[in-house]
Amino acid sequence: MQQKTLVKIVAAAFAAAAFAVPALAADTIKIGLAGPHTGDLAPYGLPSKDAAEMVVAEVNAKGGINGKKVELMVADDQCKPEIATNVATKLVSEGVNIVIGHVCSGATKAALGIYKDAKIIAISPSATNPPLTKGGEYPNFYRTIAPDDEQAKLAASFVVEKLGAKKVAVLHDKGDYGKGFADFSKEAIEKGGKAKVVMYEGIQPGAMDYSAVIQKLNKEKADAIIFGGYHPEASKLLSQMNKKRIKMPFVGPDGIKGDGFLKIAGKDAEGVYATGPMDVTKYPLNAKARADFKAKYGKEPGTFFDQAYAATLAVMNAVKVAGGTDYEAVGKALKSSEVETTVGKIKFDAKGDAEGVGFAVYQVKNGAFGEVK
Amino acid sequence: MDFEYLFQLLCGGLVKGSIYALIALGYTMVYGIIQLINFAHGEVYMIGAFVALIISGVATLSGYSGLSVLIVAAVVAAIYAAAYGFTLEKIAYRPLRGAPRLSPLISAIGASIFLMNYVQLAQTPDFLPFPELVPEFEFMEPLLQYVSSVDMVILVMTALTMVALTVLIKYTKIGKAMRATQQDQVMARLVGINVDRVISATFVIGSVLAAIGGVLIASRTGQINSAIGFMAGIKAFTAAVLGGIGNIPGAVLGGLVLGVAETLGAGYISSAYEDVFAFGLLVLILILRPAGLLGKAVKQKV
Numbered sequence: 181m182q183q184k185t186l187v188k189i190v191a192a193a194f195a196a197a198a199f200a201v202p203a204l205a206a207d208t209i210k211i212g213l214a215g216p217h218t219g220d221l222a223p224y225g226l227p228s229k230d231a232a233e234m235v236v237a238e239v240n241a242k243g244g245i246n247g248k249k250v251e252l253m254v255a256d257d258q259c260k261p262e263i264a265t266n267v268a269t270k271l272v273s274e275g276v277n278i279v280i281g282h283v284c285s286g287a288t289k290a291a292l293g294i295y296k297d298a299k300i301i302a303i304s305p306s307a308t309n310p311p312l313t314k315g316g317e318y319p320n321f322y323r324t325i326a327p328d329d330e331q332a333k334l335a336a337s338f339v340v341e342k343l344g345a346k347k348v349a350v351l352h353d354k355g356d357y358g359k360g361f362a363d364f365s366k367e368a369i370e371k372g373g374k375a376k377v378v379m380y381e382g383i384q385p386g387a388m389d390y391s392a393v394i395q396k397l398n399k400e401k402a403d404a405i406i407f408g409g410y411h412p413e414a415s416k417l418l419s420q421m422n423k424k425r426i427k428m429p430f431v432g433p434d435g436i437k438g439d440g441f442l443k444i445a446g447k448d449a450e451g452v453y454a455t456g457p458m459d460v461t462k463y464p465l466n467a468k469a470r471a472d473f474k475a476k477y478g479k480e481p482g483t484f485f486d487q488a489y490a491a492t493l494a495v496m497n498a499v500k501v502a503g504g505t506d507y508e509a510v511g512k513a514l515k516s517s518e519v520e521t522t523v524g525k526i527k528f529d530a531k532g533d534a535e536g537v538g539f540a541v542y543q544v545k546n547g548a549f550g551e552v553k
Numbered sequence: 554m555d556f557e558y559l560f561q562l563l564c565g566g567l568v569k570g571s572i573y574a575l576i577a578l579g580y581t582m583v584y585g586i587i588q589l590i591n592f593a594h595g596e597v598y599m600i601g602a603f604v605a606l607i608i609s610g611v612a613t614l615s616g617y618s619g620l621s622v623l624i625v626a627a628v629v630a631a632i633y634a635a636a637y638g639f640t641l642e643k644i645a646y647r648p649l650r651g652a653p654r655l656s657p658l659i660s661a662i663g664a665s666i667f668l669m670n671y672v673q674l675a676q677t678p679d680f681l682p683f684p685e686l687v688p689e690f691e692f693m694e695p696l697l698q699y700v701s702s703v704d705m706v707i708l709v710m711t712a713l714t715m716v717a718l719t720v721l722i723k724y725t726k727i728g729k730a731m732r733a734t735q736q737d738q739v740m741a742r743l744v745g746i747n748v749d750r751v752i753s754a755t756f757v758i759g760s761v762l763a764a765i766g767g768v769l770i771a772s773r774t775g776q777i778n779s780a781i782g783f784m785a786g787i788k789a790f791t792a793a794v795l796g797g798i799g800n801i802p803g804a805v806l807g808g809l810v811l812g813v814a815e816t817l818g819a820g821y822i823s824s825a826y827e828d829v830f831a832f833g834l835l836v837l838i839l840i841l842r843p844a845g846l847l848g849k850a851v852k853q854k855v
Contacts, residue, residue: 354825382825386784388572388774391565392819392827399558412680412776419775423701444682444776 208251209244209505211236211495212271214264214281214291215306217256225283227482228305229254231489232280234472235496245500257282261290268294276300277505280491283484285309292318299507301514303495305487310364313532320507322514322532324490324523331455331539332364335406335431338453338541340375342552343429345403349379351393351417353409361408361433378402385413390420397426404429411441418448429453437542437549449544453552458524458540460486465493466522490521490534562820563813564699570812571711572770576789577796577804578714579762582722585799586735586755588654592661593641594763595786596668597634599779601764602683602771603672605630609684623686623768630764637668638760639753647749665786673779686772703773710769714762715805722801727754791835797848806846810834 213232215225236250244250255271257264264287271279272294279295279302282288288307295302296318303322304312310327312318339345348369352362359382366377378400383393394417397405405428407414414436421427430452437454445452460466469489473481495510497519502509518527526534542549576598583591605626612622645664649657687703700708722728730751733741738748770785771777788811796807811831818830838846 381823384824384827386780387827388770388785388788389565389569390824391569392562392816393824395558395561395565396820396824398561399555412778415680415682415776416774423697423703425697440679444680446682446775448775 208249209499210251210253210275210277212253212255212276212279214255214257214267214279215283216259219258221259221284224306224483227485228283228488230473230481231485232492235489235492239496245496246503257287259284259287261286264291265294272298272300278495278510280488280495282307285312288312292321296320301507301510303491305491306484322528324487324494324534324537326538327533328360329364331433332361333368334539334541335455336365336368339404339406339431340369340372343404346375347378347400347402348375349397349400349402349405350377351405351407352382353385353413354382357435358409362406365406383413390417394420394424394426402428404431407432410435411444414441415445415448418445418452422448442547452544454542454549455539456542458538460523463522463524465520469522486522490523490526493521494519494526561699562816566813566816567809568700568704568707569816570809571708573788573792573811574805574808575707575711575714575766576763576785577792577808578718578801579759580789581793581798581801581804582718583755583759586731587752589646589657590661592786593664593668594759595782596665597637597760598763598767598785599782600637600672601630601634601767602777603676604633605768606681606683606777609686619688626686627765627768630768631761634760634764635757638756642753642756669779669782676779678779680776680778683771683775683777707769711805715801718801731755791831794845795835795838797845800847803845803847
């Protein structure tokens with residue numbers, strides 16, 4: 181019993197301290213940074229923290245924005261929705277102006293309602309769940325990463341428009357990632373109305389033989405295949421199709437766009453299409469940010485570093501353009517003012533998705549992936 | 554009714570079935586002699602494939618090509634696998650020979666997990682490309698839509714193995730000793746059979762079969778990793794049980810039934826439920842014929 185009381189006192193003291201700090205630093209722009217910084221998913225959150233800290237340090241070194249220093253308020257949500265709501269409430273009560281985060285889609289969704297009620301903008305480097313922007317429920321939400329369905333839509337439009345397919349077969353490996361890609365592709369094709377999905381099927385991952393599915397593809401006389409899944413199954417399908425001399429364009433997601441696929445599929449990989457994130461390393465700002473990071477920490481930056489860096493830059497720019505942290509003005513600035521970032525020159529569309537970030541189609545030629553123009 | 558499509562599916566099913574049967578033969582032979590479900594059989598199959606990958610790499614680099622690579626790789630893989638089978642029996646099963654039946658079963662599962670992780674640590678957890686060791690025969694070109702060259706080799710190999718095993722067990726001296734060991738180990742010892750050697754030989758033969766299966770099947774699927782033995786083992790075990798475990802022709806029949814059922818189910822309904830057809834069929838057959846298709850009902854001694 182005594183121990184519990186002690187814990188409570190300590191907790192209260194910490195809470196008091198947490199409230200006390202921002203009260204002292206009154207005239208700053210308070211940027212929240214929320215994501216998983218401990219736990220299993222910390223590798224997805226810590227690079228965002230690094231990125232935001234780097235940008236903020238640079239901005240402050242140049243005298244801040246409009247004469248005000250930027251203060252970063254770091255909050256750990258462990259990617260858990262129930263912790264994310266606590267974190268959001270805490271940030272709001274401490275007077276945060278804009279939040280960068282959260283990282284996981286589930287945690288982001290849980291926190292967004294709280295920010296919305298408090299009229300605070302949140303900009304995520306990594307929450308890819310499509311309805312977060314497209315649902316229209318959270319006008320205060322923006323992101324610097326393309327939503328999950330963009331990739332599938334790109335694959336669908338590529339197959340229909342560029343390859344001119346009329347009958348498309350959609351296959352997936354029954355996993356969340358593969359089936360999600362397949363479902364969104366199928367939806368996009370059916371909505372487009374120019375082509376038909378003649379076959380939509382899950383295959384057994386790890387199976388030794390896919391001859392039944394391949395015979396079915398042949399029977400349905402599909403013009404192209406969209407496959408949602410990873411490279412081992414894609415390679416097996418392709419090798420067995422080639423053995424039966426069945427040739428049709430094969431389009432996969434970023435799960436097959438890698439060296440693993442090229443190595444295993446070998447000559448069967450030739451001509452295969454895959455969608456994947458646009459190459460961002462070509463942007464000068466990206467190269468600089470990565471070089472700075474490497475100089476400071478001596479290693480390559482982690483996942484979502486580019487997107488978080490871009491999000492922080494976008495926020496800084498919007499605050500500068502808006503002349504403050506007013507909700508309406510910053511929102512307007514995000515949507516209208518283009519800014520040079522690590523993921524290219526971006527601004528946000530009406531729903532909050534960054535324009536100009538997204539995916540490209542690649543094709544295997546002579547054993548390497550090259551962008552299809 | 555599209556007969557062309559049905560015929561293609563049937564051919565595909567037979568090939569798939571004979572893949573299962575090829576692995577199931579070794580499984581069922583070991584069970585037939587010592588009533589042990591050797592769960593590590595799938596891992597020996599995987600090790601056979603790995604050895605063949607390494608050997609074929611070396612052989613290709615030293616200038617060999619075509620069928621000679623396949624033969625060299627298969628022979629070396631078989632020798633390696635035989636050594637693994639021999640050692641496995643010595644370490645994991647022999648000390649438990651007098652123990653209740655559950656103990657060697659658990660030991661077999663342990664051996665399976667050990668071997669899988671051992672290869673994963675010693676080699677790689679990633680998938681590796683496996684070369685097409687079986688060349689594409691000219692005369693198979695018109696039949697491509699139904700069976701490819703490597704499919705043909707697997708079909709023939711399965712049939713040969715089945716006949717060879719049957720002959721071995723029925724007509725040779727070691728076969729006779731195997732049957733005696735199966736019937737009564739104590740009595741077999743009394744009439745001068747070296748039971749330990751017979752059981753070792755059984756494991757060596759089973760492992761050689763697993764390795765040959767591994768080489769042929771890997772060169773058909775074109776990729777291997779340390780986990781391929783697990784699913785192969787489960788499917789082969791299902792095939793063996795379906796046909797009546799311990800029964801050599803039963804393993805082949807079970808494999809073929811399983812392969813055809815999966816392929817027809819996938820072709821006419823949905824491949825998403827392939828495994829549902831396979832295991833649903835197993836449940837159905839075991840309800841109707843608990844000893845499997847060709848299995849003899851064992852009378853319980855009271």
